[in-house]
Amino acid sequence: MNRVYLLALMCWVSFFAYAQDDLMAELQDAQPEKTEYAIQTFRGTRIINGHSVETKGKGELEFIFSHRFGPLNSGAYNFWGLDDAFVRLGIEYGITDWLGVGIGRSSTDKTFDGFVRYKVLRQSHGVTNIPFTLTAIGSGYIKTSPQAKFNPQVSIKDRMAYSLELLIGKKFSPNFSLQISPVLVHRITVNPMFENNDDVALGIGGKHNITRSLAVTGEYFYRVNPHTNSTRSDAIGLGLEIETGGHVFQLIFTNSLGLFTRSVVSETQGDFFDGDVHFGFNISRNFQLIHKK
Amino acid sequence: MKLLFNLMKLLFSIFLVFGFLATHAQKYKSEQATITFFSEAAIENIAATHSGASSLFNAETGEIAFLVQIDGFQFEKALMQQHFNEKYMESHKFPTATFKGKIIGFEKALSGKPEVKAVGLLTIHGQTKQIETEGSLTFVKGKIVMSSIFMIELADYKIKIPRLLWQNIAEKVEVKIVSTYVPI
Numbered sequence: 001m002n003r004v005y006l007l008a009l010m011c012w013v014s015f016f017a018y019a020q021d022d023l024m025a026e027l028q029d030a031q032p033e034k035t036e037y038a039i040q041t042f043r044g045t046r047i048i049n050g051h052s053v054e055t056k057g058k059g060e061l062e063f064i065f066s067h068r069f070g071p072l073n074s075g076a077y078n079f080w081g082l083d084d085a086f087v088r089l090g091i092e093y094g095i096t097d098w099l100g101v102g103i104g105r106s107s108t109d110k111t112f113d114g115f116v117r118y119k120v121l122r123q124s125h126g127v128t129n130i131p132f133t134l135t136a137i138g139s140g141y142i143k144t145s146p147q148a149k150f151n152p153q154v155s156i157k158d159r160m161a162y163s164l165e166l167l168i169g170k171k172f173s174p175n176f177s178l179q180i181s182p183v184l185v186h187r188i189t190v191n192p193m194f195e196n197n198d199d200v201a202l203g204i205g206g207k208h209n210i211t212r213s214l215a216v217t218g219e220y221f222y223r224v225n226p227h228t229n230s231t232r233s234d235a236i237g238l239g240l241e242i243e244t245g246g247h248v249f250q251l252i253f254t255n256s257l258g259l260f261t262r263s264v265v266s267e268t269q270g271d272f273f274d275g276d277v278h279f280g281f282n283i284s285r286n287f288q289l290i291h292k293k
Numbered sequence: 294m295k296l297l298f299n300l301m302k303l304l305f306s307i308f309l310v311f312g313f314l315a316t317h318a319q320k321y322k323s324e325q326a327t328i329t330f331f332s333e334a335a336i337e338n339i340a341a342t343h344s345g346a347s348s349l350f351n352a353e354t355g356e357i358a359f360l361v362q363i364d365g366f367q368f369e370k371a372l373m374q375q376h377f378n379e380k381y382m383e384s385h386k387f388p389t390a391t392f393k394g395k396i397i398g399f400e401k402a403l404s405g406k407p408e409v410k411a412v413g414l415l416t417i418h419g420q421t422k423q424i425e426t427e428g429s430l431t432f433v434k435g436k437i438v439m440s441s442i443f444m445i446e447l448a449d450y451k452i453k454i455p456r457l458l459w460q461n462i463a464e465k466v467e468v469k470i471v472s473t474y475v476p477i
Contacts, residue, residue, distance in 0.1 A: 023349040023358035024393050030347065036364065036385075039375050057371025097371070174385050212380045212453075246372060291369040 038123035038171040041133055042179070044248040045092060045117075046282050047205035048219040048237035049256050049264040053135040053169035053179060055119045056094030059290025064090045064104075066259045066282045068252075073275030081278060088259035092117070093289075106259045108267075113260045115139035123171060132170040139163045141262045158189040163261040165203075175209040183221070185265045194229040201234075201265045207241065215241040217250070221265055235268040250282040319352040319476075321437055326472030328361060332463040339373065339463070341366040348472050350437065355399050357411065359392040359470075381452050382418055390417045392424075396439075402430040411441060417450040428470075437474040442467065 042052035045062060056062055070084030078084065090104030090113075100117040121134040143159040163186070169179035181203035190197050205219035217239040226232065237254035255272035258264030270276025326346040332339045346361040363384040368374040378384040394413010402409055407429040415424045428441030444465050447454065454464065 023351060023356055024360070024391060027347055027349055027358050027360045031360065031362070034362070036388075040379050060371055094371075174379075174383075245376075286372050288370040288372070 033127050035124045035126035035128045041169045041171040041177045042207055043241055043243045044284055047217055048239045048252055049235055049258055050203050051137050053133045053167045055117055056092055056100045058094050058097050060094045061287045061289050062092045062284050064284040068257050068278045068280035071276045071278055086257045108263050109143040110145040111141055111143050113139055113141045132168050135167040137165040139261055161187040161262045178206045180204055183265050185262050194227050196227050199266045200224040213243050217241050233268050233271055235264045236272045246286040248284045252280045253277050321350040321474035322477050323348040323472040323474045328470050330466050330468045332466040334463040341368045350474050355396045357396050361390045363388055387419045399430055407431045418452050420450040422449050440471045442469045
């Protein structure tokens with residue numbers, strides 16, 4: 001009998017100790033399970049030349065200025081490429097956190113581009129587990145060079161192209177993210193001697209943070225079905241990325257002058273390993289147009 | 294001797310029963326405590342609200358505990374919210390902030406003197422600091438309402454401010470807490 005009481009006493013003491021001990025433990029136990037989403041798989045909407053899985057937040061407007069200089073191997077006379085400039089000015093707007101639209105104008109073929117970006121899946125863990133983020137981008141392009149007024153024989157169709165990209169991105173750790181992106185580019189009018197109407201490419205891009213604000217990036221587009229007489233190359237790029245408050249600066253070395261998907265995948269000219277490397281940068285600035293609440 | 298033993302048993306039983314009761318009585322919880330913080334900076338003010346912090350209060354002992362999920366803070370700007378989690382609070386490493394301490398003077402609040410003090414350990418960004426702050430505690434229709442405003446210094450919690458361009462973070466942040474408790 002005494003033993004029973006002793007046991008009861010011990011139970012009581014331990015229970016009392018537990019109850020006293022921790023309001024905090026009790027709070028922690030009562031926390032509902034939640035879903036954590038991967039934020040900032042990439043810092044910007046571009047990795048180097050290609051798009052990243054990132055979408056703009058609702059009501060966020062991004063102004064993005066992309067610039068590529070001439071090739072480094074063009075010699076001292078051309079100041080190692082710095083005399084030439086290829087530029088794209090673009091904006092992108094987040095209609096929702098998942099859906100965005102963008103337009104841009106590039107000096108390459110005086111091309112206008114427009115696209116719709118939609119985040120289909122968001123990487124998350126917790127109650128909902130999704131191993132990667134999936135974003136789809138559909139784009140349209142129109143060349144305005146040669147000038148229509150003096151070249152009526154070039155129809156509007158000859159100037160147009162489309163592309164579809166499926167971006168599959170995964171944030172493996174707070175510092176390391178990787179993205180695989182199958183791309184289809186369709187050009188309505190091509191020279192069948194050395195160009196395909198449909199180019200398929202597989203892009204792979206990655207980012208590794210060095211510090212909280214600094215990262216190194218790399219990107220490669222492998223062309224799956226290059227034309228047998230193709231004079232073009234696979235686009236390769238290496239970059240350094242600096243993020244500050246509302247800006248992302250990307251300093252880039254690439255063999256592509258492409259500033260939009262069509263020209264990156266189908267029209268990259270330089271041979272990276274022969275020194276046809278262009279220095280360039282992307283600078284983006286974010287403006288929050290519509291505030292939450 | 295037998296009588297004495299029985300008496301002891303009786304006392305002991307009473308002791309046990311009341312012991313259990315005592316640990317259960319007078320506990321209050323708050324599941325939607327509101328926490329806001331505000332920092333004034335040269336270029337841009339920074340403000341965020343959390344309306345789902347949880348807290349327990351033991352009105353017997355005055356003990357109190359707060360737990361906040363860092364990623365639940367809502368900012369006006371999506372980008373600011375991302376940076377808050379990713380760069381400053383590192384919410385993947387330190388998902389919660391907690392406070393564990395005591396409310397001093399809560400007995401007096403019963404008799405209509407709402408000024409109280411909270412003393413305890415505040416843990417943010419994995420760093421724990423002893424703090425003491427003033428606040429108020431009132432009883433409204435069986436509920437307890439507590440509120441407090443205090444300042445925290447980011448450096449105390451090893452929240453680093455990058456020295457790169459265009460960073461607009463003040464070194465001190467004003468935190469405001471309002472919580473309404475119901476008995477459990």
